[in-house]
Amino acid sequence: MPFDEIGDGVYRRRYEALDQNIGIVLGSAGVLVIDTRSVPSHGEEIAGDLAGLTPLPVRWVINTHWHWDHVLGNSVFSEAEIWGHRRCLEVMQSDPEGIKAAARSWLPDLTTELEQTVVVPPSTIFDTNVAMDLGDRVVRLLYRGKGHTDADITVRVGDVVFAGDLLEEGAPPVFGDGYPLQWPDTITAHLANPPRLTVPGHGDIMDGDAVNGQIEELRDVARRCAAATSAGELDLVGAPYPDEVMLSAMDRSLLERGL
Ligand SMILES: [Zn+2]
Incomplete structure (x- = not known):
């Protein structure tokens, strides 16, 4: 599937696996990727697809929450700042094997890759709200309490919101x-x-x-x-x-x- 441009320099790519949406925001200083999918090879697929969209490097990643299908591609983007809620970091640090085990139960065909997958938690965290500067535009991250998990954040870019799960x-x-x-x-x-x-x-x-x-x-x-x-x-x-x-x-x- 192609990238859908849903705002000025704002894209979503819908992947068939889990019918999942990945967000992309182009800034003058680089690219922001919202969620990284279920395994590093899925993250590599995002990176490969991005090469057809922009020559800019991925400078930022956001994890909307700590569920495996949103974070286990993080290791592909280890050069980038990875942003998430404080609780996202805590869960990924305290229970990386639990996150991988949940993925294995859904994706038994990817057991070998998951065994070798390194869980990379967010490197930049916040508690209630924060603004990210992409060079020529600002992206706002919000936390407003518990819902789908204890760490769900939304990402607002102009009049578009990425709501995670x-x-x-x-x-x-x-x-x-x-x-x-x-x-x-x-x-x-x-x-x-x-x-x-x-x-x-x-x-x-x-x-x-x-x-x-x-x-x-x-x-x-x-x-x-x-x-x-x-x-x-x-x-x-x-x-x-x-x-x-x-x-x-x-x-x-x-x-x-x-x-
Ligand atoms: Zn989820």
Whole structure:
């Protein structure tokens, strides 16, 4: 698939594996890459594709969160500054084998490569918000609390937002490491200034209606989880997502409530 130019010098490339979106921003001083995919060979594929787009070097990488499919290509870009939330660094430093094990369970064909993969955590971290200077433009990173994980950030470039897995198109959101009770308010805070386009971690680009629809679904999940009993009884009738997704959200909500 080609690069889609979705803003002035702002691109997304949609990769077939996991239907994943990678963001690219061209600055006068170099290239910014948002997320690096699941293994170093996937990162190499990004680097190779970029060679057809620009001669500029990759100076910056952003990890939207610590999930394996967003960070395990980092080693390819070790010359670049890698930016992420403080918690992204902490998780990648404290549990690199856990991150690789999660990848192996999804990608058994890539076990050999994953065994040799070096987990490279962010080198530049922040807590709530930070502006990156790409030479002739500024990119803003935000953290607004827990959602899909405890480390999700969004990346705003003009009127485009890269939302990582706080939003997901074409498949239900993933709650396995999530905070379903806090998630709706977190994503709402990120998008308080509504962008023209939002790029989810996976799937098609979303307009305002698509984003608002997903936030309503997340609020429905949160309401149902909040009403679930400590025994784990959850109302599944008319729920926005399949039962197994709802039950995963409920399990996480019980942890969130300390039950
Ligand atoms: Zn994720």
